[in-house]
Amino acid sequence: MTPALVMFLLFVAVTLVITWWASARTTTSKGFYAAHREIGGVQNGWAIAGDYMSAASFLGITGLIAFYGFDGFMYSVGFLVAYLTVLFLVAEPLRNAGKYTMADLISFRLHGKGVRAVAAISTLVVGLFYMIAQMVGAGSLVDLLVPQFSYTAAIVVVGALMLCYVMFGGMLATTWVQIIKAALLLAAALAISIMVVAHFGYSLPQLFAASANVNVAGKGVNLMQSGLLYAGRHGALNLLSLGLALILGTAGLPHILMRFYTVPTAKAARTSVMWAMILIGVFYLTTVFMGLGAATIVGKADIGTHLTGGSAIAYIVKQPPDAQVALNASLKEQGYVVAAVNNNMAAPLLADKLGGTYFMAFVAAVAFATILAVVAGLTISASSAFAHDIWWNIIRKGKGDEKEQMFVARAAAATVGIIAIVLSLGLRTLNVAFLVGLAFAVAASANVPAIVLSLAWRRFNKAGAIGGMVTGLVSSLAIIAISPAIMGIDPPGAIVHHFIQATPIYPLENPGLVSIPLGFLGAIVGTLFKRDAQSEEGYDQLLVRANTGMGAEV
Numbered sequence: 001m002t003p004a005l006v007m008f009l010l011f012v013a014v015t016l017v018i019t020w021w022a023s024a025r026t027t028t029s030k031g032f033y034a035a036h037r038e039i040g041g042v043q044n045g046w047a048i049a050g051d052y053m054s055a056a057s058f059l060g061i062t063g064l065i066a067f068y069g070f071d072g073f074m075y076s077v078g079f080l081v082a083y084l085t086v087l088f089l090v091a092e093p094l095r096n097a098g099k100y101t102m103a104d105l106i107s108f109r110l111h112g113k114g115v116r117a118v119a120a121i122s123t124l125v126v127g128l129f130y131m132i133a134q135m136v137g138a139g140s141l142v143d144l145l146v147p148q149f150s151y152t153a154a155i156v157v158v159g160a161l162m163l164c165y166v167m168f169g170g171m172l173a174t175t176w177v178q179i180i181k182a183a184l185l186l187a188a189a190l191a192i193s194i195m196v197v198a199h200f201g202y203s204l205p206q207l208f209a210a211s212a213n214v215n216v217a218g219k220g221v222n223l224m225q226s227g228l229l230y231a232g233r234h235g236a237l238n239l240l241s242l243g244l245a246l247i248l249g250t251a252g253l254p255h256i257l258m259r260f261y262t263v264p265t266a267k268a269a270r271t272s273v274m275w276a277m278i279l280i281g282v283f284y285l286t287t288v289f290m291g292l293g294a295a296t297i298v299g300k301a302d303i304g305t306h307l308t309g310g311s312a313i314a315y316i317v318k319q320p321p322d323a324q325v326a327l328n329a330s331l332k333e334q335g336y337v338v339a340a341v342n343n344n345m346a347a348p349l350l351a352d353k354l355g356g357t358y359f360m361a362f363v364a365a366v367a368f369a370t371i372l373a374v375v376a377g378l379t380i381s382a383s384s385a386f387a388h389d390i391w392w393n394i395i396r397k398g399k400g401d402e403k404e405q406m407f408v409a410r411a412a413a414a415t416v417g418i419i420a421i422v423l424s425l426g427l428r429t430l431n432v433a434f435l436v437g438l439a440f441a442v443a444a445s446a447n448v449p450a451i452v453l454s455l456a457w458r459r460f461n462k463a464g465a466i467g468g469m470v471t472g473l474v475s476s477l478a479i480i481a482i483s484p485a486i487m488g489i490d491p492p493g494a495i496v497h498h499f500i501q502a503t504p505i506y507p508l509e510n511p512g513l514v515s516i517p518l519g520f521l522g523a524i525v526g527t528l529f530k531r532d533a534q535s536e537e538g539y540d541q542l543l544v545r546a547n548t549g550m551g552a553e554v
Contacts (some may be wrong), residue, residue: 116390122442
């Protein structure tokens with residue numbers, strides 16, 4: 001039994017005990033969705049950090065910085081700055097005006113089945129995008145470090161554990177798993193960062209000097225300069241599109257917004273965001289050291305990039321098996337730099353170089369814990385979208401008992417989990433930070449216009465909400481389908497394949513630059529098309545509730 005497997009099993013055992021403890025306290029819908037609103041502000045801040053610091057951050061962003069240095073760090077900046085949007089726009093109003101889901105806030109003044117249904121569908125789509133990214137990272141991680149498990153087996157195991165946490169422990173179990181995971185992840189990231197700096201004699205100038213001349217495929221690359229990732233004709237637009245998606249998208253992520261329903265007061269919601277920003281800020285600073293450390297310490301033979309159709313996806317890879325060597329050599333002779341089978345593994349492989357097998361096993365177990373905690377939060381938000389919004393409020397019209405609500409919530413969680421497992425098996429080659437960037441774009445395009453305009457525009461109405469959410473959702477998905485994320489021309493014998501072998505119609509890698517304005521435009525046009533006196537009358541009530549908490553759920 002390998003050290004990595006032992007540590008995986010240890011974490012699983014601890015979290016299953018937490019789930020068993022939480023299951024006795026999760027017997028009502030309020031307990032299942034919101035942990036009885038008994039989570040303190042500091043605790044919730046740690047849980048939000050645990051929910052947010054995902055595989056995309058620990059695995060994907062570290063890999064992007066290792067390849068693209070300064071440009072890769074833009075992902076970290078976008079993720080961190082995004083919480084200012086959450087703090088100033090949505091944290092307190094959401095806690096005061098909602099109940100369990102994002103749709104509750106929008107439906108507070110915009111009553112109607114259509115608004116809630118579209119909001120629930122948007123929640124499900126964003127949740128699936130994000131969940132697939134985490135599970136792809138889990139499959140790659142376990143496949144690399146635990147020989148007993150294949151990629152497929154790893155995905156199935158992660159899915160089964162995720163469903164166990166959610167179906168039995170609900171939000172309470174998910175919260176404590178996230179808190180433990182956040183503490184472990186910060187400890188691991190800080191330890192790796194200190195070891196990287198120590199490797200260079202505790203001299204940051206030496207680290208940055210080494211990063212300014214990294215040998216990649218026989219060429220010297222300066223990771224300290226901009227333009228390695230966001231270069232060429234569309235480089236600046238790619239960066240702008242990604243930045244918009246990350247900064248606005250966080251305020252529309254259902255699994256993050258749902259966390260504000262677990263605290264007892266609006267003050268606790270604000271405290272949650274403040275603590276989350278501190279913890280997340282510290283973590284994202286460590287991605288610089290981990291990424292640059294991977295580029296300079298892991299070694300020349302372990303670094304490669306794969307470039308197709310104008311779209312660059314970064315991978316840190318271990319030396320491939322013998323069966324891959326001949327193919328890799330052939331591709332290199334044709335001028336391609338090969339992306340091998342193990343991707344997104346910069347942090348674990350750096351830990352191996354710095355601290356040996358047992359430290360790598362610990363870091364891998366932390367990454368595994370990271371993925372499990374995040375997918376649990378995503379699953380509970382997706383199940384609530386169906387069970388609370390669609391089943392309870394639309395189909396059953398609020399009529400039914402707690403037993404029925406709990407059964408539907410758990411059944412929805414199982415369904416969402418199975419769909420995520422199936423999709424993850426087909427998307428194993430994507431960089432997880434890249435895939436999460438798409439999830440942020442969908443959230444920013446579909447959810448944020450409806451949330452912001454509900455809180456800020458008296459005339460905003462049901463037609464505007466539906467128009468904005470549908471326009472944002474459809475446009476973002478359509479643009480992704482014709483972008484380099486899906487379309488591209490692969491070289492002969494390529495290991496990573498695009499779904500459509502054609503020149504991308506939309507040249508940017510992220511749809512946010514176009515789909516986010518379209519989402520706001522759809523909301524504005526829909527609102528101006530027809531006045532709705534009932535929605536306007538509800539604005540004053542929402543304004544009072546959102547800013548004072550009078551009449552809020554307790």
